[in-house]
Amino acid sequence: MDTTDKLLKWLIALAAFLASAALWWPAPANAVRLKEVATIQGVRPNQLVGYGLVVGLDGTGDQTTQTPFTTQSLNAMLQQLGTTVPPGTSMQLRNVASVLVTAVLPPFAQPGQAIDVNVSSLGNAKSLRGGTLIATALKGVDGQIYALAQGNLIIGGAGASAAGSKVTINHLSAGRIPAGATVERSVPTPWLQGDSITLDLAAEDFNTAREVARAINAAKGPGQAMAIDARTVRVAMPPSPDARVSYLADIENLNIDQAAPAARIVVNARTGSVVMNQAVTLGPCAVAHGNLSVTINSTPVISQPGAFSSGTTQVAEKADIQVRQDSGSLINMPAGTKLTDVVKALNALGATPQDLLAILQAMKAAGALNAELEVI
Template sequence: MTPSDRLLKLLIGLAFLAASAALWWPIEAQAVRLKEIASVQGVRSNQLMGYGLVVGLDGTGDQTTQTPFTAQSVSAMLQQMGITVPPGTAMQLKNVAAVLVTANLPPFAQPGQAIDVSVSSLGNAKSLRGGTLIATPLKGADGQIYAMAQGNLLVGGAGASAGGSKVQINHLSAGRIPSGATVERGVPTPWLQLPNIQYDLQADDFNTARQVANAINQAKGAGTAEALNGRSVLVRLPATPGERVAFMADLENLSIDRGTPAAKVIINARTGSIVLNQAVTLGPCAVAHGSLSVTINSTPVISQPAPLSQGQTVVTEKADIQINQQPGSLIQMPAGSKLTDVVKALNALGATPQDLLAILQAMKAAGALQAELEVI
């Protein structure tokens, strides 16, 4: 064997190793902070809701004939102020709108703290722009009042109408009040009284739960954390509140090795969006996909009788149906162990996202797509 032949065989061997390395080379793990993949059980926000009135509108409020609850709310508010509306009075309140006020009460919120609120129209108000929300109690799921909301609305839209024509930019029947509610009552959290807390992972993964427990034990000592299952990790806390705060601050910034995620393809059937994560792999397969279109044209045909024949004019329709099927060539798709290889193989088909919905499902059924399909 000549030196040139040995060199050729060596180059062929190196090329084979480079091509086959992608089939067995593991996917690099990603390091993230603990606060990004887990949350403390019981430390969460609570939803608040209330019914109120927005006043000061420029004739764009509710039409009381179609929304009688707006007039009833105004009458009840006036009675609380000592003003009695005579029974049977038809109030035309063009500057008032009934609204639903929502807010999120953050964890550890204390009385006097300001939170943002969102205001949405309940009736048929044309616009809430320029309105003012009067004092509205916000209640939780237990029916207790946790905040009071009031303030001027910020509406990110504009509109004008005249002579039957209308121009509108963005949405006018919803707005927001920054720092528009004051917390009146806090939600008690038991984490200061309990000897331990529980971290809940965002995804069910035993490997990630083990990595979280190992990282905490390595940073705070053996026996501090224990993985209960694929989603929960139990952590023992110090005794004093100050030590607990410092302890939790250290845990939030711990670097966690998530390992290899589960291969998953997310399909949105309504919009045609398709998202693949880095663990999706593709086996060798062959795909042929063609489009089928059916066109129906209907043309009216008038049958006119002869003069003095006492016949009737008849209108019929002539339908022309055409079926067009574009040929789909058989394309061989090589195996791909990386996301870039899978994307290149799918782009070689030249299919639209709607066509890829059917192609990916067929590839999954054939065993060529190593991933879980999830339709949202």
């Protein structure tokens, strides 16, 4: 009886372990959801832009003598409000700034919904802190008005100046208005057009396109999805909108077995950043690296004429030039089949990130770097 009780307790514990395993067991490293690798063709955000005025600044607005368009815009706005400024009036305003307003209209946005807007100074305003954006029409590339923006700016910075000294924290000439624009017009999408939709993959890859089609056909039946090329997959859709929403809700969470990406190293030549993925491998090679520095020191030399002479004092410069070249030993770098091996081999050179850019390019030219080198 004791043995049976122990066996029963062990089976219960095993069942509880297996039931909870799905909550904490990590998913395969190469498995991603369909929504993370593909989007619906034609269903995308749209960029909006507008020109407006920010008022209520504490003397930190545009200098109207240097930004005449601010005065012109203010006159036009006052005329629309029924106020006419006499001709020839010189308005030295410091509480107004011309700005560009940008926003992103998300897909399926409908009239009445609120979207965030970004406000950036267009003139020479010192700060937009405390300002209020006056009603600004936001237009698309077709020239139509899709949203109307207005509200108080949020500036993530501060600044102070006195007696020629100035202290600034973060950026003061750009801000944001959360929910600062109201959508006035929706953008039609091909969501309900035709009997199918097209999925656009984030990157061109034939294997990923094939796996997307396989996963959809396995879940919804054969013939529902077909890979067109390395970037697009066509999916048959039901006719009614409600059925389409349910269909997409089901397939967008399907797990896609994604193959290892192509070996690539991305180099930022401006900052010296180097990023490589796990597929990068290194062939055997030998590398010698040494630093070359040139130092020029200039020392003023005063030439004083003799007493009772008609000469004048002359100032000359004496230049001292030194060239220093550090010795670089030849380092044998073995073949690396893992990312950690490649990192260890590159660290053995003792080179700075800026030097590493030249070393990687030389390795690529020598055929020892098995990766695509992209410079941004």
